[in-house]
Amino acid sequence: MTLVVKARQTMGEFVLDAGFTSDGGVTALFGPSGSGKTSLVRVIAGLSKPDHGQLAVDGETLLDTESRIFVPKHRRRFGYVFQESRLFPHLSVRQNLAYGRWFAPKTARPENFDRIVGLLGIDLLLDRRPGKLSGGEKQRVAIGRALLSAPRLLLMDEPLAALDDQRKAEILPYLERLRDETSTPIVYVSHSVSEVARLADKVVIMKDGRVEAIGTPSEVLSMPSADRRDAGAVLTGVVEVIDIPHRLATIRLSQAQIVVPNAHAQEGLRVRVHIPERDVMIATRRPEGLSALNILDGTIAAIEPAGDGMVRIRIRCGEDILLSRITALSVERLELKLEKAVFAVIKTVALER
Amino acid sequence: MDWLALSDEEWTAIRLSLKVSAVAMIVSLPFGLLVAYLLARGKFWGKSILNGIVHMPLILPPVVTGFLLLVLFGRRGVVGAFLNDYLGIVLSFRWTGAALACGVMGFPLMVRSIRLSIEAVDRKLEEAAGTLGAAPAWVFITVTLPLILPGVIAGMILAFAKAMGEFGATITFVSNIPGETQTLSAAIYTFTQVPGGDAGAMRLTLVAIAISFAALLASEFLAYLVGRRIHIE
Numbered sequence: 001m002t003l004v005v006k007a008r009q010t011m012g013e014f015v016l017d018a019g020f021t022s023d024g025g026v027t028a029l030f031g032p033s034g035s036g037k038t039s040l041v042r043v044i045a046g047l048s049k050p051d052h053g054q055l056a057v058d059g060e061t062l063l064d065t066e067s068r069i070f071v072p073k074h075r076r077r078f079g080y081v082f083q084e085s086r087l088f089p090h091l092s093v094r095q096n097l098a099y100g101r102w103f104a105p106k107t108a109r110p111e112n113f114d115r116i117v118g119l120l121g122i123d124l125l126l127d128r129r130p131g132k133l134s135g136g137e138k139q140r141v142a143i144g145r146a147l148l149s150a151p152r153l154l155l156m157d158e159p160l161a162a163l164d165d166q167r168k169a170e171i172l173p174y175l176e177r178l179r180d181e182t183s184t185p186i187v188y189v190s191h192s193v194s195e196v197a198r199l200a201d202k203v204v205i206m207k208d209g210r211v212e213a214i215g216t217p218s219e220v221l222s223m224p225s226a227d228r229r230d231a232g233a234v235l236t237g238v239v240e241v242i243d244i245p246h247r248l249a250t251i252r253l254s255q256a257q258i259v260v261p262n263a264h265a266q267e268g269l270r271v272r273v274h275i276p277e278r279d280v281m282i283a284t285r286r287p288e289g290l291s292a293l294n295i296l297d298g299t300i301a302a303i304e305p306a307g308d309g310m311v312r313i314r315i316r317c318g319e320d321i322l323l324s325r326i327t328a329l330s331v332e333r334l335e336l337k338l339e340k341a342v343f344a345v346i347k348t349v350a351l352e353r
Numbered sequence: 354m355d356w357l358a359l360s361d362e363e364w365t366a367i368r369l370s371l372k373v374s375a376v377a378m379i380v381s382l383p384f385g386l387l388v389a390y391l392l393a394r395g396k397f398w399g400k401s402i403l404n405g406i407v408h409m410p411l412i413l414p415p416v417v418t419g420f421l422l423l424v425l426f427g428r429r430g431v432v433g434a435f436l437n438d439y440l441g442i443v444l445s446f447r448w449t450g451a452a453l454a455c456g457v458m459g460f461p462l463m464v465r466s467i468r469l470s471i472e473a474v475d476r477k478l479e480e481a482a483g484t485l486g487a488a489p490a491w492v493f494i495t496v497t498l499p500l501i502l503p504g505v506i507a508g509m510i511l512a513f514a515k516a517m518g519e520f521g522a523t524i525t526f527v528s529n530i531p532g533e534t535q536t537l538s539a540a541i542y543t544f545t546q547v548p549g550g551d552a553g554a555m556r557l558t559l560v561a562i563a564i565s566f567a568a569l570l571a572s573e574f575l576a577y578l579v580g581r582r583i584h585i586e
Contacts, residue, residue, distance in 0.1 A: 100485035104486055
């Protein structure tokens with residue numbers, strides 16, 4: 001699957017002028033609120049018509065303002081999961097799920113109903129009304145409804161933003177399974193680093209209606225320009241051991257091991273961990289008597305000023321780069337310089353998502 | 354209790370009233386839906402003029418409405434002559450004319466009720482239906498219509514009640530012919546115009562109260578059924 005989109009649209013003061021291409025997998029549109037992520041996704045879905053723009057999927061043009069092509073939303077066959085679930089209140093959960101399938105072309109190979117229902121864990125809700133569901137349940141049904149309409153592409157516009165942390169944690173594993181077990185490509189809008197780090201294959205960073213950077217999560221999220229409160233390193237590793245009594249998983253990175261609170265992972269699974277730079281401390285000697293479980297040794301690869309008396313340190317641990325955000329005063333006191341051997345102290349909670 | 358027994362003529366008037374009101378309600382429903390949708394969603398030149406015309410019968414004296422119907426739909430009227438010559442439909446002094454008069458008088462009430470419920474529909478739901486592959490007509494049938502059903506039912510009941518009580522426009526347009534255009538209201542009026550007609554007027558008044566009450570109860574019950582089915586978030 002290839003998706004090519006480019007759009008320019010003036011909405012009062014705000015100007016959207018952005019575009020990207022995707023070759024399948026999960027593409028995340030990432031940026032603060034008001035950066036134009038939703039506007040761009042609405043253009044893709046056909047919910048709004050840009051002043052200038054092109055959109056093509058697998059070579060089929062769905063939008064081209066030059067040649068006046070505009071395929072309406074109901075013929076694009078893109079599933080859309082909205083921030084608020086938008087379930088039909090007059091239909092049961094089962095009827096909501098079946099709604100899109102009714103309109104899908106006979107040639108489309110629809111997802112198996114029971115499989116999607118099982119994947120999303122909504123089998124016990126089928127005969128209920130949407131009004132009686134919790135926020136997390138509603139959102140899972142909305143995802144199922146979009147998937148069962150046999151979409152060529154799934155658009156998810158901050159599907160977790162309206163939920164509290166507990167509900168988010170409840171849905172994220174389902175989204176991961178979705179990514180791994182269905183072939184439908186996904187465009188995922190989010191302003192949460194942890195969601196993007198966990199789900200995306202490709203990240204498009206947006207700011208003020210423009211695309212600021214495009215790359216893999218580990219490239220883009222640790223970039224200095226991605227200056228956000230929870231900016232940090234995204235590392236890939238393999239689950240090595242699960243410690244069920246303590247609900248911990250040990251993950252092997254390129255050189256070191258780290259311990260993550262999560263007893264649900266499976267051994268041998270490739271996972272990503274997101275380590276926010278503000279949760280990494282630096283020590284010049286191996287600290288003792290500390291509650292932190294993860295103390296990695298490495299060498300300083302870079303020292304970058306981060307403004308406001310703060311400094312970003314890049315620490316090389318094998319092939320992985322950790323980020324740490326500390327004060328300039330600490331750099332002076334510890335006499336940190338390039339290639340100096342240090343210990344990175346990671347607060348275990350920082351690895352929890 | 355003999356005075357409570359209804360005569361054949363009175364039964365005829367009651368049956369006629371029910372028939373006229375039911376036909377007026379059902380025939381005006383598709384037009385009511387269309388006009389309400391246009392007024393709620395449409396953006397076109399002359400929208401306020403359409404709105405004004407629809408509401409006219411509510412403001413004009415019913416006799417004026419009846420006279421206008423006579424001018425337009427009478428045998429020699431602009432529309433009436435056309436219907437007579439080409440389709441063989443005669444409205445003046447027929448029960449169908451009574452239904453037309455009742456329908457026109459109830460129309461603004463029906464449109465108002467449906468329009469308000471269309472305006473209350475969350476358009477985001479319609480947008481979601483569109484992304485799931487439903488063409489606009491299907492969105493209306495599968496999402497909008499079920500959601501506005503309570504308003505549609507209320508509008509139908511209002512139109513029916515208005516038709517049951519309609520007097521001025523009907524009597525002006527189709528007169529007061531027993532067995533053809535003499536509705537319940539016209540029959541009560543006739544009774545009050547003859548000496549000793551009080552008992553008949555009272556009998557029909559009781560019937561009118563019973564029918565109105567039944568309609569009210571029916572609408573409450575339907576609204577309850579629909580409300581139980583649609584749990585608005």
